[in-house]
Amino acid sequence: MLVNSSAPCMPKLSTAKRTRKEKLGFLDEKPSFQPKIIQQIPDFRRLHKALQTEVLRKSQSRDVTKCQPFKLRTSALPERQRKMSPKKDQEPKLGHLSRSKSLGALTSLSTDTLPTYITDAVRQRSMAIRNSLELRDSKNQEHEEWLRKYQTRSQAMKKTVALHAKLLDPHSSLKEVHDDKLKLHTMADQQRMREYMTELQHMKARVSERPYLFEQVKQRNAKALAEQTYRDKLRKAGFMEQFVEEKGAATEETSYSSRSEDDANENDQRRENDIHRREGNLDDGEKIEDVEEESVKSKGEERP
Missing domain, CATH: 1.20.5 (Single alpha-helices involved in coiled-coils or other helix-helix interfaces)
Known part of the structure; x- marks a missing residue:
């Protein structure tokens, strides 16, 4: 019976577990890389000093850039020939024209210097700049004149409009109402102040004319004594x-x-x-x- 029996079958893994084992099986393995750990502490001060020494040595051993000599040959070029119109060619020449001073100075210079004479393009450019500046100044003056006239007209128109509005509007302006109210309140305050000062003067006069307390007591006692004496005399006289x-x-x-x-x-x-x-x-x-x-x-x- 034992011979005929077979070993029990192993349970099959589920799909999820099998997939997890395939994908995350490397987590169960031990890492093959072992990092090298330095047990000693490096001397950073010595390393920094060595680095500074190396940088200084490299900067001292660097070659300096040297400029190579060159020769400017612009002055040796021939003068540019100007194109003359046929009309100018037909016009008769008016004698021999003197050479410009700039051209003479140019010939006297050495071959290594640049030419310094004024060309027609420079002259025309300066003339165009001058004309543009004059035009801009004239436009600015015209604008200022127009602005001044506009302000004058605006002020005159504002005065006329205000005058017409004041004539047509029966109600007084806020400024006039404010001035009137202020004047009335000022007069009322002055009147109250005068009344207060008058009342204060009357009060002071009453206080100054009023006898002191001991004087009042003395007067009351004297009056009572006089009345008593008068009654006694009347009683003695039989009245x-x-x-x-x-x-x-x-x-x-x-x-x-x-x-x-x-x-x-x-x-x-x-x-x-x-x-x-x-x-x-x-x-x-x-x-x-x-x-x-x-x-x-x-x-x-x-x-x-």
């Missing part, structure tokens, strides 16, 4: 205080009535005087009218 008060009130009434009668008499006298004065004025007016009528009659009789 009652009420009787004296009634008599005093009666005398005051009689004095007031007599004073009122005197005033009435004075008023009547004044009225009579006014009436007499008016009557006198009326008599004078009648006399003047009579004199005028007589003069008119006499003039009428004198006429034929």
